[in-house]
Amino acid sequence: MTVVKERYAFLKTFIAIALVFLCLWAAQWQYHRGVERHAHNNLIVEQSRLPEVKLSELTGNIDSFEWRKITIQGSFDDKNQILLRNRYSEGVYGFEQLTLFAFDGRKIWVDRGWIKAGSNATIPPQLQKTNENIVNISGRLRLDSSLPQGKFFAVSNNAQRDLISQLDARNGIQTEEFYVDLISVSDTSMNPDVPVELPELSDGPHMAYALQWIFFGALSIYGRRLIRRTA
The missing domain is CATH 2.40.50 (OB fold (Dihydrolipoamide Acetyltransferase, E2P))
Known part of the structure; x- marks a missing residue:
């Protein structure tokens, strides 16, 4: 039985690993952005609910x-x-x-x-x-x-x-x-006719994007294995 050696196997594996690391980095970045935005929104809510004070009392x-x-x-x-x-x-x-x-x-x-x-x-x-x-x-x-x-x-x-x-x-x-x-x-x-409103207090899609990048990383591993099997 003749074993066919996969061409450029090392290069393909290197690219797959690089893609996994890139996806994990992007997932982590989106996750931290989501955490920071959530904390910022909580700060706005907490501060805006506090009773009004004179500036001189701060x-x-x-x-x-x-x-x-x-x-x-x-x-x-x-x-x-x-x-x-x-x-x-x-x-x-x-x-x-x-x-x-x-x-x-x-x-x-x-x-x-x-x-x-x-x-x-x-x-x-x-x-x-x-x-x-x-x-x-x-x-x-x-x-x-x-x-x-x-x-x-x-x-x-x-x-x-x-x-x-x-x-x-x-x-x-x-x-x-x-x-x-x-x-x-x-x-x-x-009095202002149209006063400045509080910003939109949404956590945004950062957590969903983080999961999406993890999925892409897993897809890179699966794709590499699939290419190896069909080589």
């Missing part, structure tokens, strides 16, 4: 209070407002309006929610009302690192409300290392 590292509901007393600075581009609400294009807020000698950006874009690129959007009276604001504390980076439209305070493109939102302004997603204002005329 002590320690500010990072540990992200998503906590806080209140601050101060005033809006309508001379410093910015619009974040490419924001949608129920499929309608618009902006997020951020206004500088001053309190106790400090400054932060306050995200006042979504506003509809003008009817065309040359018409500025209708900004939400602002005045410089002392007010109490209620909102969720957000870390500055989560504020979208890059260039924004800036809004001047003149009658034309000129839009100046490609102006860094924080150029020349010293602010705190956090900002606030506005929920409400003691002066209800300044």
Whole structure:
């Protein structure tokens, strides 16, 4: 009986093993992404359910209070407002309006929610009302690192409300290392029309993808054995 030696057996085995390791690495990566996302979602839920507190009552590292509901007393600075581009609400294009807020000698950006874009690129959007009276604001504390980076439209305070493109939102302004997603204002005329909502708290498909990659790894082993038998 003549034994036919399989051609390139070592190369085929090496490729199969490499595919198995690649699939296991991808499965592990997806698994850890799923775990991290689940933990992040739990953090948002836990923090957002805690009772509202004054910002001055928070002590320690500010990072540990992200998503906590806080209140601050101060005033809006309508001379410093910015619009974040490419924001949608129920499929309608618009902006997020951020206004500088001053309190106790400090400054932060306050995200006042979504506003509809003008009817065309040359018409500025209708900004939400602002005045410089002392007010109490209620909102969720957000870390500055989560504020979208890059260039924004800036809004001047003149009658034309000129839009100046490609102006860094924080150029020349010293602010705190956090900002606030506005929920409400003691002066209800300044309440956001479309406030910033909590992100979608879904764990996503990461665990399913992890199992899928394990299946692909097993399929690589099965495929190698099948090729060997039919060689």
